[in-house]
Amino acid sequence: MPVTDVTTDPDTRTITITAHFAAPVDRVWALYADPRQLEKVWGPPTHPATFVEHALEPGGRMSYYMTGPEGERYGGWWEITEVDEPRSFSFRDGFADTDLNPVDTMPVSTSTYTFEPVDGGTRAVFHSSYDSAEALQQVLDMGVEEGATSAINQIDDLVGQMHADTHARMQ
Numbered sequence: 001m002p003v004t005d006v007t008t009d010p011d012t013r014t015i016t017i018t019a020h021f022a023a024p025v026d027r028v029w030a031l032y033a034d035p036r037q038l039e040k041v042w043g044p045p046t047h048p049a050t051f052v053e054h055a056l057e058p059g060g061r062m063s064y065y066m067t068g069p070e071g072e073r074y075g076g077w078w079e080i081t082e083v084d085e086p087r088s089f090s091f092r093d094g095f096a097d098t099d100l101n102p103v104d105t106m107p108v109s110t111s112t113y114t115f116e117p118v119d120g121g122t123r124a125v126f127h128s129s130y131d132s133a134e135a136l137q138q139v140l141d142m143g144v145e146e147g148a149t150s151a152i153n154q155i156d157d158l159v160g161q162m163h164a165d166t167h168a169r170m171q
Contacts, residue, residue, distance in 0.1 A: 002020055002153055002155060003149045003152050004019060005017070006149060008136070008145065010137070012129065013130045013132060013135070014128065014129045015128050015139075015144065015148075016127045017126040017149065018124070019124045019156075020118065020121055021156050021159055022156055023122060023156075023160055024120075024121070025086050025115045025116065028086075028115050028124060028159055031155065032056060033085075035062075041155045041158055042064065043147070044147045044151050046068065047067060047074065049067075050065055050067065052100060056083060057080060058080060060079075061077065061078065062077065062091075063075070063076070064076055064077075064100075065096070065098075075095065075097055075099075075103075076095055077095075077100065077102055079091055086115060088112060088113060088114040089113055090110070090111065091110075091111055092108055093111050094109075095107075107138050108130075108131070111128040111129075124152075126152065
């Protein structure tokens, strides 16, 4: 499994997930830069995502919904604050209603995703911080650790297969 560590810290109000992928940084970055690829891995396998807006650039916005097994929809949004392609991007991450409007009563995290080359692959660190320990606990109670881990664990298969396909075509 790509996820190698999950650390939650109520004192710093953070959750950090570390993963290793068997593909180069540029390939992992491309997954986040393309909404159709990102849809294949954003959200747990039982809740596939659909991105309605996707602008991976400073000031850009992303909005999406995940569809559950019974057809229920869960919305979310990102406001992109920084991009250092292909090394990292930062964003505010929140919940949305079924019309994809932000839900002000739900926690918002400040997140940074970083990617670095390691041993022919990529080490990714997904770091999110919350305004309060209560907000962190709320998302933990909602299953964010398990959901994020299962979503991230899908990435290796996608980027590894696409990287292999591209490499084979170049031969």
